[in-house]
Each structure stands twice: as structure tokens, then as C-alpha cells.
Amino acid sequence: MASSETALAADRKPRGIGPFLRSQMRNIAPFLTLIFLSLFFAFASPSFATLDNLGNILTQVSVTGIIAVGLTFVILCAEIDLSIASIANVTGIAVAYFTLQESYVNIANVPMPGAVAILLAILLCALLGLVNALGLTVIGIPSFIMTLAMMQIAAGISALLVRGQIAYKVPSLISTLGSGSIGGIPWIVIVAAIMLLAGHLVLTYTRFGRYVYMVGGNREAAEYSGLNVKLILGAVMVISAVCSGIGGMLGVAHFGSAQQNEFDTYLLDSIAAVVVGGTSLFGGRGGIGNTIVGLFVLGVLNNGLDHVNIDSFLKILIRGLILLAALVINVYAQRLREQTAD
Template identity: 80%
Template sequence: MSEQIAVSRATMRLQGQLRNIAPFLTLLLLVAFFSIASDSFLSFGNLQNILTQISVTGIIAVGLTFVILCAEIDLSVASIANATGIVVAWFTVQDPSVTIANVPLPGWAAIILALAVCVALGAVNAFGLTRIGIPSFIMTLAMLQIAAGICALLVRGQIAYAVPPLIATLGSRSIGPVPWIVIVTAMFLLAGHVVLTYTRFGRYVYMTGGNREAAEYSGVNVRAILSVVMIISAVCSGVAGMLGVAYFGSAQQNEFDTYLLDSISAVVVGGTSLFGGQGGIGNTIIGLFVLGVLNNGLDHVNIDSFLKILIRGLILLVALVINVYAQRIRGAAGGTG
């Protein structure tokens, strides 16, 4: 009898951990597969590649993790990254061949102004969501367009190359064998984890996502939490955008477009619940590696490059199925709640 209870409790715990275990197993499987299928996949150099490749996505994904934990979404992350990257270039002295009517400023001023822009865009998202009551899906869809519009107006179809020296260093140089951008990403992930796990604000984020009504009836200022979360998301995107411009070596329209899907995928594939309240930065790190290994590994095996897109779509679908399934198991195991 008691043995039965122990067994069922163990099963329950295992089911409860499904959202954490499934992505991790996926990652191990992918690594194992590519290691066998390709000679060049498993090497230190390639690990460095993968880390660098997931860095820009990683910084955006930190902010998105906050947003998705609150059961909201931010579709404007890539656009805000693009706009912030272009703003920082617009305030930097460009080569005479670049004919945009920009305003060169000292590097620090350019960076501060660029950060101010992404904070402002995030604040507009926050205002629309919490004060006007526009669902985040629609609000950030509008912001996606607005930020893209800012990009278009500033560069007018041109390409800018120069960014402030600090940004250039962090985005495109290395310290020893480790690229700076990887270090910055690691710091963002660490900071995100610390805030979510060890601070009062982080607790409020989880509680707001877990049961918004209950958070409100407990006297939590849900609007303020959601507002801060939208701004965090925009700032992460902005930093990713600035470093991304340095990493790519250019600032132009639409250069971040793929990062919207990549960053959402990373968070969700990692197992953070789309319904809010479950998951965290740890999940996002696994999600980033799953996507990074997949993208990178598919280049190392002989595969139709057009098939890659389909495979990524399928992996995302499987992750979504697991995500919803894990939620349902929790609900069923709960009874009342």
C-alpha cells in the first residue's frame, strides 16, 4: 500500500518535471546524433561557434522569458532590436560613403540614447497592455511595425557600418578564445536567473503568471509587474540589437527578422509554460542550446538546406505539444487548484 503511494508520488514528480526533462533529453539526443553523423560537429571550435551563434538570440530570450512567464507575449523584440541597433549607428560617425543624414555624437551618448529608445518603446508596450488594455499579442504586433518604421526612416534603405567602440568590442571581439558577446549573453542569463529566482520582483512575476487574479487579490501590483516586464524585454532586445549590429558588421533594415521566431522558440522549446508561471532561465538556456545545436548541426551533416527549415518547424511543433501536455498533466494531478 505505502509502496504504491511512493511509486505514484514518484511518477507524479516525474510528470511534473516533464517540461524540464523533455528539452534536456532532446538536447542530449541531438548532440549524440550530430556527433555520430558528422566528424566536424564535436569540437571545441564548433562549441565556440554554437555559443556565438546563439548569443544574440540568448539576450533577447532573457527578456522574453520574463514576458512568457507572465503569460504574455512580445512580438516586437526583433523589431526593437533592429531599431536600437540602427539608432546607435545613427548617432555614430559613419564613413563618408554612407549618405544618411545622421547626427554623430560621442560613443557613450549614442549608447545612452539607444537605450533610451528601447526603454521608451518598451514603455509604450507596457502602457498599451496595462493602461489601455490592449492584449499583448496585438499591442506588440503594432510595436513590431512601429519599430520597423523607425528603422526605415533612419536608414532609408542604406546600410550603416560604424558603431561606438564599446559596442564594437562587445559585439565582435574576443577576450582570449571567448567572444565578448558570449560573455555578455552569459551575464544577461545569469542576471535574469538571479532576478527571477532570488528577488521579490521575480516571485511576483511567477505569481502573476501562475494566477493573475490571485496575484491581484493578494495585493500584488499586477500592472506594475507587467509594465516592468515589458520594459525588461525591450531593453534586452535593445542590447541584443546593438551587439548584433557590431556582430553582423552592419546596421540595416530587417536584419533581425529571424530573431523573433528564434527567441520565442528558444523560450518555449526550453519548457517555459505558455500559460505562465512555470519555467525560467534554466529552461531558456536548454532551449537556446537545442536550437543552436540543431541549426549548427544541420550544417555539419549532408542535408538539403531547404529541409532545415521544415525540420526546425517540426521540432518547434513537438516542443509545443510537450508544453501543452505538461500543463495538462499538472492540471490533472492537481485536482482542485
């Protein structure tokens, strides 16, 4: 057998720069997009390429970044979580609900010590994530539908807690992390950076991270390898919900208020960041590195469009088109890779 099979295998070995570039397209394309956008805005507006503005961009993408960490895990497993923004919202509201508000705030809240409030809020988002996990793995509801339902449920809990009112106070730890800064660097940027780093380390260097990639890459094979696929899928749903919850708490502190529908735009932004960055919607390819590039693409785009004096309605359309382009690249890159591999 040896000779013929070896020859065959050698033939199939794609070497050279062309196939390499093709297989790396999902990593290269977002990066080129980022460089192109940055250069474009730098030439179009003198106020864009400044250190101050870089700080702005970083702060603007922080909440999205924190939420996107968990979403990256979910998308790597070829699932989706549509409840991230709602869970962020309800967790932010919950932490305010358990904090003593000023007398003019008309909410029947339950004041607790700061640490307890934070703990309860985290428990809440973990619990909602667990419901997502059980729906997906035990009952077998597709994540798209399960998390769509959870989006409504979390929004409903938010509504019941604040009843159309606005809360302002959050525990001091949260308000420091959300709106304070140290040595000129906002805490929220530091938290986002730490969480992204932690996400990257887990995905790259831990056994769990490997399982996430394997389950995403070929779920059937993962099952035939004797992995507990349901446990892994459940875990990523909980991770996603907890990341969203942390993003929600810090977001509330950052915005200075907790109210209904505060995070609605973060659903699309987070999904866009992960996908624009090049993480495959079919699972198994990509990672936090991609998500970071995606965050910057979105951040630069949003921020840059403010600098170049553009019709704010056109801005929405442009964002939509960029997202579409990223999806085309995402699907195309997957196909190229499959061709190279087979």
C-alpha cells in the same frame, strides 16, 4: 474535522517517482531532446563534436540568448512580445545613427560621443517598451496585438533612420562587445552569459521575480493578494524591450552592419528558445534555466544541420517540426501538472 480532512489530504499527496517525473516533464523533455540531438549530430558528422564547434554554437546563439532573457519574463507572465526583433533592429540602427559613419555612407546621421549614442539607443528601446507596457496595462490591448503594432512601429522608425542604406560604424564599446574576444572567448558570449545569469538571479532570488511567477501562475489570485499586477506586467514589457535593444546593438556590431530587416529571424528564434526550453506559454512555470536549454536545442539543431549536408530548404521544415513538437510537449506538460496538482 481533523481526522477526515487529514486523511483526505494524505491521500492526495502524490508521492513516488511517476508523479514526480510527470510534474517535471517540462524540464526533462527539452533536456532529453538536447542530448538526443547532440548525440545524433556527433555520430552523423565528425566535425560537429569539437571544441571549435562548441564555440561556434555559443556565438551563434548569443544574440538570441540576450533577447530571450527579457522574453522569458514576458512569457512567464503569460503574455507575449512580438516586437522583440523589430526593437532589436531599431536599437542597433539607432546606435549606428548616432555614430560618425564613413564618408561613403549616405545617411543623414547625427554623430555623438560613443557613450551618448549608447545611452540614446537604450533610451529608445526602453521608451518603445514603455509604450508596449502602457498599451497593455492602461489601455488594455492584448499583448499579442499591442506588440504586433509595435513591431511595425519599430520597423518604421528603422526605415526612416537608414532609408534603405547600410551603416557600419558603432561606438567602440559596442563593437568590442559585439565582435571582440578576450582570451579566445568572444565578448558577446560573455555578455549573453552574464545577462542570462542576471535574469536567473532576478527571477529566482528577488521579490520582483517571485511576483512575476505569481502573476503568471494565477493573475486573479495575484490581484486578490494585493499585488500591483499592472505594474509588474508593465515592467516585464520594458525589460523585454531593453534586452532586445542590447541584443540589437551587439548584433549590429557582430554582423558588422546596421540595416533594415536584419533581425527578422530572431523573433521566431527567441520565442522558440523560450518555449522549446519548457517555459509554459500559460505562465508561471519555467525560467532562464529552461531558456538556456532551449537556446542550446535550437543552436545545436541549426549548427548540426549545417554539418550533415542537408538540403537547406528541408532545414526550415525540420525546425518547424521541432518547434511543433515542443509546443505539444509544452501544452501536454501543463495538463499533466494540473492533473497532479488538483
